[in-house]
Amino acid sequence: MFMLSLIQRFALVCIGFVLVACGHVDEVTPKKYVSLIVAHTARLKIEIAKSLIANPGKPVPQAGVLQLPPPRGLAPMKFDFGWVTADGAIVIQSTKYAVVVLQEPTLDQGKVKWSCVVHPVEAKPNLCGSDYQNELLQNKQSALKKFQALDLNRSSSG
Numbered sequence: 001m002f003m004l005s006l007i008q009r010f011a012l013v014c015i016g017f018v019l020v021a022c023g024h025v026d027e028v029t030p031k032k033y034v035s036l037i038v039a040h041t042a043r044l045k046i047e048i049a050k051s052l053i054a055n056p057g058k059p060v061p062q063a064g065v066l067q068l069p070p071p072r073g074l075a076p077m078k079f080d081f082g083w084v085t086a087d088g089a090i091v092i093q094s095t096k097y098a099v100v101v102l103q104e105p106t107l108d109q110g111k112v113k114w115s116c117v118v119h120p121v122e123a124k125p126n127l128c129g130s131d132y133q134n135e136l137l138q139n140k141q142s143a144l145k146k147f148q149a150l151d152l153n154r155s156s157s158g
Helices: 002-021 030-040 042-054 131-157
Strands: 081-084 090-094 099-108 111-119
Touching: 030 042, 030 099, 042 090, 042 099, 042 111
Parallel strands: none
Antiparallel strands: 081 090, 090 099, 099 111
């Protein structure tokens, strides 16, 4: 009787361990990965937009191997290939998620709009390259300018 009780306890402990260890994990799909890439590149896109507006027709200083520091509190994004072209286009490729992402700026009447091309197309999130995203980036950029102007005024008066 004692032996059966010990076996039952062992079985319950094993089942409990399996249930706890195999809990639900959010799977990162290719579409979710691209969404994360778009979010992680927002700050870089603002910097590229500033460069394009300040020096139209000239290569952006961010050109070259993609340097993508993570936003505060987030883990860095992993990718196999990342590049910023002289025109400011951001190219990212991941073999793990089998995606290629191209985010390309267009300067029109002093404003930068971003297009987004993803392969495979099924991995493209709705926000990628949308007017809504462009609006968010422009609002973020103008808020940053106002903050910098306020900071400059504060430092020159002090």
